[in-house]
Amino acid sequence: MANILVTGSSRGIGHSIVAALKGHNVIGHSSAGGEGRIAADLSRPEAARALWWEAMGALGGRVDVLVNNAGIFEAAPIEQGDETWVAEWERTMRINLTAAAELCRLAVLHFRQNGGGRIVNVASRAAYRGDSPQHWHYAASKAGMIGMTKSIARGYAAENVLAFAVCPGFTMTGMAEDYLDSRGGSKLLADIPLGRVASTEEVAETVRWFAVDAPPSATGAVIDVNGASYVR
Numbered sequence: 001m002a003n004i005l006v007t008g009s010s011r012g013i014g015h016s017i018v019a020a021l022k023g024h025n026v027i028g029h030s031s032a033g034g035e036g037r038i039a040a041d042l043s044r045p046e047a048a049r050a051l052w053w054e055a056m057g058a059l060g061g062r063v064d065v066l067v068n069n070a071g072i073f074e075a076a077p078i079e080q081g082d083e084t085w086v087a088e089w090e091r092t093m094r095i096n097l098t099a100a101a102e103l104c105r106l107a108v109l110h111f112r113q114n115g116g117g118r119i120v121n122v123a124s125r126a127a128y129r130g131d132s133p134q135h136w137h138y139a140a141s142k143a144g145m146i147g148m149t150k151s152i153a154r155g156y157a158a159e160n161v162l163a164f165a166v167c168p169g170f171t172m173t174g175m176a177e178d179y180l181d182s183r184g185g186s187k188l189l190a191d192i193p194l195g196r197v198a199s200t201e202e203v204a205e206t207v208r209w210f211a212v213d214a215p216p217s218a219t220g221a222v223i224d225v226n227g228a229s230y231v232r
């Protein structure tokens, strides 16, 4: 039974990840907290550190697996004012990448003292394919997450610190529904050979496998869960 921290578990993919990890000691997280979840607003610079130490306390001083799932997908049209665009860029980077990086750093330092551990980062198809003109920052944050994951995998494998990433395509959560609606729904589905968007359970099962079952030699791997809408 592993001790696991899952960020962004109040709904969507994160909620399904916690369900898929049933039987393990899992502590969840969201900005407002709630049952089985630590409260930490990751848009705030000090929040990721506070979350890590609170999770360590809740899990008896040992974390075996960190799942960085919390993320936002907010539009930032380039036509808006300079300061607004930059503020939106920085907000997405802070929540999607910097907070995840801070948690990865604290996890790696902890794992090295404890015989190892695993990190699973939830990135996106956008990391490789890019995203819409309103979402440069989102794609960049997820591409950054992939570069970070691979760096950790290469840097600390000898100390049994393993790092993986999952790249979902459209996944049926509230966030995806809004996106599909805003893009004309069925037209977008026509670009997915599988004929449908992914379920949160499909993404969660991939995360679960990396978190507890994947062989160590798979460290550094990225799995796409996108219905073959982007193959590479």
Ligand SMILES: NC(=O)c1ccc[n+]([C@@H]2O[C@H](COP(=O)([O-])OP(=O)(O)OC[C@H]3O[C@@H](n4cnc5c(N)ncnc54)[C@H](OP(=O)(O)O)[C@@H]3O)[C@@H](O)[C@H]2O)c1
Pocket (backbone or CB within 6 Å): 007, 008, 009, 010, 011, 012, 013, 014, 029, 030, 031, 032, 033, 040, 041, 042, 043, 069, 070, 071, 072, 073, 095, 122, 123, 124, 125, 167, 168, 169, 170, 171, 172, 173, 174, 175, 176
């Ligand atoms: N759904 C998709 O189509 C899709 C596709 C590719 C990648 N992804 C990635 O998958 C992950 C999960 O996405 P999802 O679709 O399940 O999203 P979601 O339903 O919007 O849930 C996002 C989760 O992140 C948390 N979160 C957001 N902003 C936060 C903040 N400032 N501080 C702390 N927690 C915050 C939310 O907590 P609160 O309840 O507190 O807001 C929530 O638990 C994200 O990293 C996303 O980029 C999703």
